[in-house]
Amino acid sequence: MANDIQQAEVVETLHATSLRVQDAPVIHVAPSPHLSNTDQTTRTMMRDVLIALSPVVAVAVYVFKMYAVTQLAVCVISCLAAEMLFTGMRGRKASLCDYSAAVTGIILAMSLPGTAPWYVGIIASFTAIGIGKIIFGGLGMNIFNPAMVGRAFVMIAFASALGASGYQDAKSAVDAITQATPMDAFKQGGVIVPLSSLFWGTTNGSLGETSAIACLIGGLYLCIRRTASWEIPAGVIGTVIVLGGIANLLNPESQWTVLHHLLGGALLFGAFFIATDPVTSPLTPKGKLIFGAGTGAFIMLLRIFSGYPEGVMFAVLIMNSLTPLINRWTVPRPLGGK
């Protein structure tokens, strides 16, 4: 009996002590700065990209109907699965919640034709995440834009699905898909698509590239939020205007004007959503301008002189490979330095 009372007392004392300990503040130390801007995190940046992509996705679904929905579902699900599989193989914890794999999936889907068969989307996704990203060490470590790595692979491996004819499906119930793409129609037959169709997006092409207005809205949102650096699209668009202008001057009878160059093909989608990938573009504002200008120059070079109607993908990949060099050239002058 006495023992019980004693025990109860001990328990009570212990309880009181633990209460006191609980009440005491827990002080810890850490290096400065002790505040951080929690509005801007890797995750919110990726979320911004998703928001910015929504007008593009909306137009794609409106124009290409089920083709767009299927392609999106295939690419996003495959990218997430690939991310899980490959990070698991590296023994890392799953990094799905940073949304970066979802972003890659959507951008990849938006850069493919709606009629590309499902296995093309899956293969492109696994290549994008596996070879484009995880092999280098995951988010932030890759050299090339993952979505473009995936697309480049299937473009070469499944040339028929992604070549000019891959964009046309005579049996399609969707009008847009029965036409040739504007770039191809011009390159092959000199047919000029009216600017208004290019602006609103009622033409054939890769899912996300057809509507200039959707790309502009999303792109401006990204630039205003500073999730994308305005220097890159400015560099791309500025260079295309200059080079397209020169091409027009040299060849005044061509009906494919600077405006067609700007609004047609994947230019705006590429300038705002693909080239602006922070991981694979330079760090300094000056470097970003050079990167944008270089991308614009390669796009025009490929469009005018190569056999391909469009050059955004290769232009971005080439400039990605030059990014470390650009960083080296553009070490900024520190305050008070020479």
Next chain:
Amino acid sequence: MGFIFKGFGSSGTFAHGVHPPERKGFSDGAPIEVIPPPKKVMLPLLQHVGAPAKPAVKPKTDVVLGDKIAEPGGFVSTAHHATISGKVMKTGIVTLTNGRHVPAIPIKAGNEEQLSGQALWEDIFGGEWPRDVDNYSSKEIVDAISAAGIVGLGGAAFPTHVKFVPNEKKPVHTVLVNACECEPYLTADYRMMLEASAPIITGALLAGRAANTKNIIIGIEDNKPKAVEVMKKAAAGTGITIAVLKTKYPQGSEKQLIMAVTGKEVPLGGLPLDVGIAVSNVSTVAAIARAVVRKKPLTHRVVTVTGAGIKNPKNLLVPIGISIGELIEYCGGLTKDAARLISGGPMMGFAFANLDAPVTKGTSGITVLTHKDVQKEDETNCVRCGRCVDVCPMNLVPTKLALASRHKDIELAERYNIMACFECGSCAYACPASLPIVQLVRTGKAVVIAASKK
């Protein structure tokens, strides 16, 4: 404000920087209170940049407030003085809030009468302050600064006399008084301007006199309109210019302030003196006034005790050497959710856990943050977004410095000018990946310094 900057070719701001939450509201309305004299103070022999001071008193000596207890240990060093009356005890070791272990002289109060409360305030900042300082010679002023043991009170604690020693090769043409207080939370300098503008003006005039220039500018950020008003009124007729600057962190950094006010760039690795400018904090010039006019040493300073982790945030006039725990207790203690004690402000201050650490001449504030304040997102890989580049006030590439530090790549660190970083923390504040950039750069700098000594 345009007209103020016309003659200087400057825009009133500097490139880059960040806008952390200001949070001055905790304490900016609290008038400076004089803390009751403590029973004991610990006076560290190294409270400043440079060489430690040498003890000048033996244990068991009786001292009164203001007696010299330590001599400067070199040119870049300062004297120290008794900050309460009492008996000198055996020299011990204290751990400062920055983690350094330094010898310190304890003084224990006995039953002697201590100057306190309003009388202490009057002794330090009250009464009349002369506006005409022409009867003081430059040497006289520098000697008085040196004898008073004054260091920069803004936080860096650089011995002040060194800045004003006449230098034939590099004459000073502008004295810049730093009243930016750009660190969030801190309000000590702000309250000083509201409550002790007279000694500040006299001190600024004396600093100008010491450097042989009439061109004196006080730089205040535009988030302190009351201080601007008070200082403009106080400076009327003295020829001192009040420069109102766009609020931005780290404006209070010497090089950024010089850029904002004069448009001049201090050369890399150089001092403001290289561009003919001497910069002193606003509380420091008040100490100069007291040292020169009243021949009194630096014994007390204003410390802001603030943050959501403190029950009653206050601005306190405290004797140097008082333990920080006593300050916190005087402000009602810590709240239950207090998470981090910081000596200084949240951007550049040191986190510490030892409440026995003494207030030093460079302690501008004690900020106590809560768990909510210090919450951080999980660290991810760098996504090379370049936001650190966009905010770095020194125009560096912080992510490359962090990378170089991580890999101990000295060549890369030097190519990206790692030594130019003054650890303001703008990059780490802005980093979406929550990378500990400043901490990495600190280790990187240590590696570079170690390599250069080999």
